[in-house]
Amino acid sequence: MMEGKMEGKLVGTAEAAVLLGLSQYMLRKGVKEGRFPVVRTTAGGGQGKFLFDMRALERVIADEAMSNVQNIFVAGTLGGGVL
Numbered sequence: 001m002m003e004g005k006m007e008g009k010l011v012g013t014a015e016a017a018v019l020l021g022l023s024q025y026m027l028r029k030g031v032k033e034g035r036f037p038v039v040r041t042t043a044g045g046g047q048g049k050f051l052f053d054m055r056a057l058e059r060v061i062a063d064e065a066m067s068n069v070q071n072i073f074v075a076g077t078l079g080g081g082v083l
Contacts, residue, residue, distance in 0.1 A: 009054050010039065016052040020061065027052075036060060 017024045028050070030036040037056045042048040 010051040011054060013050050013052070016054065016057060019054060020057060035064075 011019070013024050013027055016022075017027045020027070022030075027036065031038045031050060037053065037060070039051040039053070040048050041051060
């Protein structure tokens with residue numbers, strides 16, 4: 001990913017979605033589910049807006065990817081399948 005380049009950078013929903021290759025919908029859904037860390041601003045009234053720390057988001061996505069790989073490995077091993 002872009003670790004180092006985006007370290008500590010706060011970005012809005014649209015930019016974070018583009019940088020991560022996700023739709024804005026999926027990014028907001030991940031926030032609602034508690035998967036993605038977010039800072040919610042209240043500046044300007046209304047509902048505010050989300051700001052994402054790219055380093056934190058990249059870490060969450062990397063952790064989820066590693067977990068998925070481990071699950072595939074365990075399923076392949078236990079199921080007698082060949083990876």
